[in-house]
Amino acid sequence: MRYAETGFNLEVDLTRGNIEKVASDPRDTELYLGGLGTNAKILWDRVPPEVDAFSPENLLIFGAGLLCGTPAVGCNRTIVSTISPQTKLLAFSMMGGFFAPELKYAGFDKVILRGKSSNLVYLWINNDTVEIRDASHLKGKGSLETAEAIKKELKQPKAQVAAIGMAGENRVLYASIEQGRSSASRGGIGAVMGDKGVKAIVVRGTKDINIAQPLEYMELCNEVMEYIQFRNENPIPGVMPILAGLGSPQEMKVHDEKWHTENFMWGNSRTRRRDFWNDEVAREWMETLDQSRTRLISCYNCPMTCGATISMPGLPTYMMKCFTKLTYTMGAFSNLDFGLRIAQKATEYGLDGFSAPQVMAFALELLENGILTDKDFPDMPTDNEGRFFYLLDKIVRREGIGDILANGTYWAAREIGNGAQDYAHNNIKKIEQLPLKLSMLNPIYFLMYCTGEKINITQIEGQFPQAPYPKKEHREKFCEDWIQVPDEKFKQYFLDWEPRGENSMPFYPTVDMCCDIVDWQEKMHYIDDALGQCSGLSAFPLKPPYHIHNYPKFISAGAGIDMDEDKLSKAAKRYRTLVRAINIRRGMRRKDEKPPEDHWKKRFPELEKELLDAYYKFKGWNNEGIPTKESLYDLGLDYVSKDFVERGILTDCEDSPDKDMPDEDVLAEKEKK
Amino acid sequence: MTGDKIKKTIKTIRIDVDKCNGCRACEMICSAFHATPKYSSNNPARSRIRIIREPLRDLYVPVYAGEYTVAECAGRDKYTIDGKEYDECSFCRASCPSRDEFKEPDSGLPLKCDMCEGEEEPLCVKWCMHDALILEEREEEVEELEEQEDLEIGLGSLADKYGLQTIMDALSRMSKKD
Ligand code: SF4
Ligand code: SF4
């Protein structure tokens, strides 16, 4: 018997309309766990670098995490992986909500889509009965509208639906997949779904998920519950509210947005408004939120209520969580009322809430600076808010200038030319980042921005405090019940960290300490993504209920795989390296690993070089960021190393960096020919 | 039947739908607790509590599994509360032929909440951290009645579904196998 996982994947060939239930190899679970880990293995094996995002051979995988559907609190993530049309690298966005457990109860760990359907369809998984059904009547419908319509026509109110809106159908490169209160947004995976002709995946499951050691497992779950209760009653003192508690950043609960609105950038991520927040704004925004927020809501089996249902007067109800609350508001220099209104449309259209507002702000900046002209925006309203609604529609319909903007700031700037590239300034690896611009280089964040392959800072940070505490006694206090550290040395790093003086940034934490800290933070996110655990209860907050010491027990008792901390760390390193290998094979190199030029004012090129050199080495990568043969061998990834040698990425005799790798401009030239 | 008065503890679960966030932890833990062996599997479709959850209409109703009924009601209720319209039968506890609530997914046997017999506290209450479910207990004097055994109810429902003769045939076949 398989425990925690079902042991079956659903393979769907959309070109031929073929559906198959395929048993997975339990050895892969031991090596790569599940979720992202096994997704990465499949993508490495089956999607060579010649296959681009919109090729029928690209796969779109919906992987439920290994422990999803078990009683583990907050374990409900679906990891959606594919080749991104925006970055051309691996995209692996996650969504919470209710989809992953339902898929497991239907008897599947993954849905693997390949090929392309010639007409718009949706996939209906009802336990073992799986059908591809016509969706032509849903064309152009919103993501939530679609979900409601399908549940009605199937008479299945309990089915879970992951759907795209018009943005995905029209292959907007930052289209999301929406699923009720959650979405998988980054990297344009909604565009891949649209390209495959799939409007929605609908699932209903009524089967069992088995637990290897039931009593031990429940004990662990109860401990987590109790700890959550404890942490809810005892927020961490001395940090800002969103870092004090558990869960995804509790944006739906807080009224006080002084910190975000005065520290994050407005418009096209350029303008800081230090004195923005005042009583008047506070009162107005509180009213907006109080009037529109019907209820705080959770994902499956989680008490944290990070999401909310929002009903803006005169608009259909939708659901929201996290920072999308502010991205449109700030992109447009507007207010919360506008932000929540436009987010309603954007959610139905299915768009990434980080990228979309920045793309629109970027377009208006180009207009202001004469790089685009009024002719590019026919019939655009003159009022600020109206312009954003106008642009949103143009983009999701790919009409006029919208067709170019739909490719994101990086590709749009190249196409527009004429200096537009300077305005696409807030990208890493071609994808828009959080609008943050700071003063002094933070060495830990430097490494995370450079090397994070989820290419989103919130998906790699966490665990270690973001800044030093001014007083030694507060630091000591913090360390007292810091049970989550993998090693006692982390406490010392923190105890000695001062805001000023010798032990302050950028030279403290030292290069070696930074490597340790970043590696720990990243590892926890990777483990979450394989198990399907929400990082809001794990990798993201300070002192979370799940950590490196109890995770191995969860895996042993839940999945029946003999696990300890070392083995788990090694498994995480294995599929983390595989993710890198996929990207390396697609041409990613050291030159791509850098934060936005203007992210910090005070930069330290020598230190930065030293940091990256040391971190690459620490990770077992050569100076170009390519995993070495030795480290690949150590992880049992010989097949990767063989492939690298065959492709000339590594040489047979040594791990020398491949100087001859053509860079992407040359490749792009070739493509044109 | 004697008609004697006896003391009985009445357990009430107070349900505050305004506090429900729709997480379905209650369904999850109920199904895990009732697995054999205990906690060896979980499957909300086997739960004795169901969350009627429709976020877009802001409907959240935790409903407990009550008695099994042979036939569906002739008349059904449809409530509107605070301007929100609830679907037919939203508040009904019955395991009834008109719907697939409160039935084992494979056998179709009826499910009924047993207040987590043997546990200190109903587990759905324990796992509901938002106090949408609260247990209250009180003593009451009641007429002693013979309670119909679970087994009998289960068999009865099978007989309704397949006919008594089919069930007896199946039982005799099964007993021969052993
Ligand atoms: S912590 Fe928040 S986002 Fe995470 S599973 Fe719970 S409700 Fe969902
Ligand atoms: S556990 Fe509580 S909050 Fe969650 S669905 Fe059940 S009743 Fe609602």
Ligand code: SF4
């Ligand atoms: S009281 Fe126990 S049996 Fe009844 S619904 Fe709650 S968990 Fe299930």
